[in-house]
Amino acid sequence: MLMKKKYIERQISDYVKKVAGMYPVVTICGPRQSGKTTLARHLFPTYDYVSMEDPGRRLQFENDPRGFLALHPAPCIIDEVQNTPSLLSYLQGIVDEQNTPGMYILTGSRQMELQESITQSLAGRSAMVDLLPLSCAELTAADIRHTRDEALYYGGLPRLYTEGIPPEIAYSNYMRTYVERDVRQLINIKNLSAFETFIRLLAARVGQIINYSSLASDVGVSAPTIKEWVSMLEASYLIFTVHPYYNNFGKRLTKSPKIFFTETGLVTALLDINSPSQVARDPLIGSIYENLIVSEFLKTRLNAGLRPNLYFYRDAHGFEIDLILDIKRRPLPIEIKSAMTYTPALTKNLQQFYQNTATQALTPALVYSGENLGVFQGVKVININSVPEVALSEL
Numbered sequence: 001m002l003m004k005k006k007y008i009e010r011q012i013s014d015y016v017k018k019v020a021g022m023y024p025v026v027t028i029c030g031p032r033q034s035g036k037t038t039l040a041r042h043l044f045p046t047y048d049y050v051s052m053e054d055p056g057r058r059l060q061f062e063n064d065p066r067g068f069l070a071l072h073p074a075p076c077i078i079d080e081v082q083n084t085p086s087l088l089s090y091l092q093g094i095v096d097e098q099n100t101p102g103m104y105i106l107t108g109s110r111q112m113e114l115q116e117s118i119t120q121s122l123a124g125r126s127a128m129v130d131l132l133p134l135s136c137a138e139l140t141a142a143d144i145r146h147t148r149d150e151a152l153y154y155g156g157l158p159r160l161y162t163e164g165i166p167p168e169i170a171y172s173n174y175m176r177t178y179v180e181r182d183v184r185q186l187i188n189i190k191n192l193s194a195f196e197t198f199i200r201l202l203a204a205r206v207g208q209i210i211n212y213s214s215l216a217s218d219v220g221v222s223a224p225t226i227k228e229w230v231s232m233l234e235a236s237y238l239i240f241t242v243h244p245y246y247n248n249f250g251k252r253l254t255k256s257p258k259i260f261f262t263e264t265g266l267v268t269a270l271l272d273i274n275s276p277s278q279v280a281r282d283p284l285i286g287s288i289y290e291n292l293i294v295s296e297f298l299k300t301r302l303n304a305g306l307r308p309n310l311y312f313y314r315d316a317h318g319f320e321i322d323l324i325l326d327i328k329r330r331p332l333p334i335e336i337k338s339a340m341t342y343t344p345a346l347t348k349n350l351q352q353f354y355q356n357t358a359t360q361a362l363t364p365a366l367v368y369s370g371e372n373l374g375v376f377q378g379v380k381v382i383n384i385n386s387v388p389e390v391a392l393s394e395l
Contacts, residue, residue: 031237155265171269
């Protein structure tokens with residue numbers, strides 16, 4: 001059973017406080033239950049707080065917007081603001097009049113809707129911050145240490161660690177909440193059963209290039225519908241996509257992105273994996289581990305306020321590098337292997353890529369499940385604990 005933690009420090013905290021000292025509004029976006037509200041209230045304990053998830057609050061606002069904001073003056077945290085997008089227009093007038101840093105901290109769970117509303121009403125007035133669930137680095141800093149298989153199974157939902165909820169219960173309820181709340185609001189899905197089948201199939205193809213036609217055939221819907229559903233999952237932060245790397249390498253045949261889930265705990269739940277020991281025996285462990293490492297790179301860079309700049313490389317002959325980190329227009333190639341034992345074969349692709357692009361590529365890195373070996377045969381051989389060092393190489 002997981003030990004409960006009162007609060008787990010978030011690595012993005014310094015960046016949030018920094019931009020709050022520069023902009024009148026800070027908007028914290030991220031998936032449900034990623035810790036947005038907890039972070040905001042922890043960093044700004046003296047601020048007023050109001051949640052637009054509450055139907056009564058929404059009704060108060062709709063009946064008298066200006067009166068509502070008068071009851072909740074700055075500085076104020078406004079939670080789940082995507083439920084009342086028109087509120088941002090009213091904030092614009094207040095912000096323009098007072099123009100003081102850190103007036104409002106907004107949170108939201110739907111990326112595309114929120115960004116569109118911010119662009120229309122608060123362009124140049126709000127800093128946008130993406131908060132994903134806990135990274136392995138944050139868990140380690142909180143003295144929560146997982147084995148490889150535990151990390152894949154538990155994932156990073158804060159409630160698992162602050163409330164001690166078992167993952168099989170937490171992720172089941174997470175999916176149910178998402179389908180019942182967000183899916184019905186974002187899109188008119190008549191066949192929820194087909195949609196749930198689609199999500200499970202997506203989990204089984206994690207780390208693969210998206211084949212919309214194949215998914216459409218397996219689910220029994222059209223390819224445009226699959227594209228719409230993928231976009232919706234991405235807008236809700238349940239998944240993210242990594243696109244092919246093109247810079248200075250000419251035109252490549254591979255154009256479709258790879259698909260990853262924000263949470264490996266959700267992947268294992270969707271695959272009906274019921275324990276860490278079952279993870280090790282699953283034929284998809286390599287793909288799930290790749291998902292963990294790619295998401296760790298993503299979280300590390302977002303927590304530092306950096307653009308992700310994550311890509312993969314695949315040429316017309318099928319030669320592939322799992323991950324490319326673009327650092328100032330120079331590729332840092334990364335291979336990801338779930339193996340616990342180092343063998344030279346694990347770095348074969350990296351060495352070939354580096355030899356082909358020696359004047360451009362940075363020192364390659366292999367992330368595997370064994371011990372850190374440092375630079376070995378021209379490759380940084382590291383485990384997950386050293387991912388932040390590589391992810392922040394440009395700093």
